[in-house]
Amino acid sequence: MSQLPDFKSLILWTKFTLLHPKILSSYLALKRNERLSPDALAALNWQKRQRLLRFAYENVPYYRAKYDAAGLNPLDIRTPEQWESVPVLEKSELVKHLEDLKTRGVKPDRLRLSTTGGSTGVPVIVYFDKKFAMEPIRWRMLSWWGVGPGEDAAFAWRDFGWSALEKLRRSVLFWPTRRIYLDASLVTKSSLDAFVRQYQAVRPSLLQGYVGAIESLADFVIESGASFPPPKAVWLTAAPVSKTQRARMQAAFHAPVYDQYGCGEIYQIAAQCAHSENLHIFYDSVCVEFLDGNGRSVQTGQRGLIALTDLDNYVFPLIRYLNGDEGSAVAGQCACGVNLPLMGPIKGRDTDHLHLPQGGIIVGDFVTTIFDNDPDCIKAFQVYQKKDLGIDVRVVLNPAVPDARERVERVVAKMREKSLGLVEVRPVYMDEIVSDRGKTRYIVREK
Numbered sequence: 001m002s003q004l005p006d007f008k009s010l011i012l013w014t015k016f017t018l019l020h021p022k023i024l025s026s027y028l029a030l031k032r033n034e035r036l037s038p039d040a041l042a043a044l045n046w047q048k049r050q051r052l053l054r055f056a057y058e059n060v061p062y063y064r065a066k067y068d069a070a071g072l073n074p075l076d077i078r079t080p081e082q083w084e085s086v087p088v089l090e091k092s093e094l095v096k097h098l099e100d101l102k103t104r105g106v107k108p109d110r111l112r113l114s115t116t117g118g119s120t121g122v123p124v125i126v127y128f129d130k131k132f133a134m135e136p137i138r139w140r141m142l143s144w145w146g147v148g149p150g151e152d153a154a155f156a157w158r159d160f161g162w163s164a165l166e167k168l169r170r171s172v173l174f175w176p177t178r179r180i181y182l183d184a185s186l187v188t189k190s191s192l193d194a195f196v197r198q199y200q201a202v203r204p205s206l207l208q209g210y211v212g213a214i215e216s217l218a219d220f221v222i223e224s225g226a227s228f229p230p231p232k233a234v235w236l237t238a239a240p241v242s243k244t245q246r247a248r249m250q251a252a253f254h255a256p257v258y259d260q261y262g263c264g265e266i267y268q269i270a271a272q273c274a275h276s277e278n279l280h281i282f283y284d285s286v287c288v289e290f291l292d293g294n295g296r297s298v299q300t301g302q303r304g305l306i307a308l309t310d311l312d313n314y315v316f317p318l319i320r321y322l323n324g325d326e327g328s329a330v331a332g333q334c335a336c337g338v339n340l341p342l343m344g345p346i347k348g349r350d351t352d353h354l355h356l357p358q359g360g361i362i363v364g365d366f367v368t369t370i371f372d373n374d375p376d377c378i379k380a381f382q383v384y385q386k387k388d389l390g391i392d393v394r395v396v397l398n399p400a401v402p403d404a405r406e407r408v409e410r411v412v413a414k415m416r417e418k419s420l421g422l423v424e425v426r427p428v429y430m431d432e433i434v435s436d437r438g439k440t441r442y443i444v445r446e447k
C-alpha cells in the first residue's frame with residue numbers, strides 16, 4: 001500500500017481480524033498476487049482450478065454424474081489446454097440440480113443462500129461458504145481507487161429487508177465508519193432530497209450503487225444544483241454503463257466512476273483500476289473464459305460467452321458456469337502495475353439484440369453505443385422493439401442543449417439505415433425512462 005491506512009480503516013481491520021483471524025493475511029496475499037508476473041498468475045489460477053475440479057468430482061454428486069456421463073476423469077486434465085474438454089455448466093442445470101450441486105457432508109448452517117436473476121428470467125439459487133471472507137477481494141479493489149475499507153460510504157442499493165437485529169449487528173460491526181443508504185428499488189424526488197442532505201453531512205469517500213439509481217442521483221444533483229462533496233470514487237455495480245451515463249455522473253459528482261463486474265452467483269469477478277477503461281479480472285479467485293457455442297475459447301479481443309469458475313467456493317462449486325453474459329479478453333498489461341489480466345467492459349446480455357424480418361439482427365453492442373458521440377444531448381435512452389418488430393428509440397432530451405432534437409433525429413436516421421428499411425424506426429420523446437429495479441435496460445423487446 002502506498003498510503004498509510006486511515007484511522008477508521010485500522011479499527012475495521014482490527015474488528016474483522018477478531019472475527020476472521022486470517023483476514024489480514026488473505027488480504028496481503030491478494031496484494032502480492034496482483035504484482036505476480038502474468039505467467040505466475042496463470043500458474044496460480046491453473047493450480048486452483050485443477051484442485052477444485054478434482055474436489056468437485058470426488059465430493060459433489062452432480063459433477064460426478066455429469067463427468068462420468070461425459071467420459072471425463074478429472075485426473076486426466078493435466079494441462080490448461082485440456083481444460084476445454086471439461087463440460088460447461090448451464091443456468092438450467094443449477095435450477096434443476098440444486099441439491100446435487102452442494103458438496104456432500106457440508107453442514108447446512110455453513111451455507112449462505114443467495115438468490116439471483118430477475119430481469120433476465122428464471123431466478124437462480126446458489127450457496128456460499130459462511131466461513132469464507134469475501135471482504136479482502138473488495139478491499140483490494142478499493143485500494144486501487146485510493147479508498148480504505150473503513151472510510152465513510154454511501155450506498156444506493158435495493159432494500160435488503162434487513163431485520164432490526166441485522167441492522168444493529170451491522171452498525172456495531174462498522175462503527176465508527178458512517179454508512180448511509182438510498183433505497184434503489186424506489187427512487188423518488190423526496191428520497192433523493194433526503195439522501196443528498198445526509199450525504200452533505202457525512203461527506204463519504206465512496207459512493208456505491210446500481211447504475212440506474214446512481215444515474216437518478218446524478219440527474220437530481222445536476223437539476224437541483226445541490227452541493228455534492230466529491231467522493232474519492234463512484235463504484236457502479238450490476239449493469240453495463242454507457243459513455244453517456246458515465247459522463248453525466250462524472251459531471252454531477254466531480255469524481256472518477258469505476259465499473260465493477262459481478263453477478264449473483266459470483267459477486268466479485270473484475271473491476272476497473274484508475275488507469276484503464278478495461279477491467280482487471282480477479283484471476284487469483286475466479287477463472288473467466290470467453291467461449292464460442294462449443295465451449296472453446298475465442299481469440300483474445302473477440303466476443304464470447306462468459307464461463308466462470310469460482311476458485312474459492314468449495315461448498316457449491318461452479319465450474320465453467322455460463323452466466324448469460326458476453327465479453328472479451330483484452331491483450332496487454334495495464335500501466336497501473338497490477339498484472340491481473342484484463343477484460344473489456346460488459347455491454348449487455350446475449351438476448352439483447354434487435355430482430356429484423358427474415359432472421360436478421362442488429363447487435364446489442366451497436367445499439368448501446370448509438371449516443372456515444374452525442375452524450376450531452378440526451379439524459380437517458382432506451383431502444384424498445386415492439387412485437388411487430390417496429391423500433392421506438394425512447395429518449396429523454398436534455399433541455400439545456402438547443403439542437404438536441406435534431407441530433408437525436410440524426411441518430412435515429414442512422415438506426416433506420418442500419419435496419420435496412422425493413423422496420424419502422426422512430427424517436428419517442430419521454431419525460432423519464434423507468435428502470436427495472438435499479439437496472440436500466442437499453443434494449444427491451446416487447447413480449
Ligand SMILES: [Zn+2]
Pocket residue numbers: 273274275276280334335336337338
Ligand atoms: Zn490497471
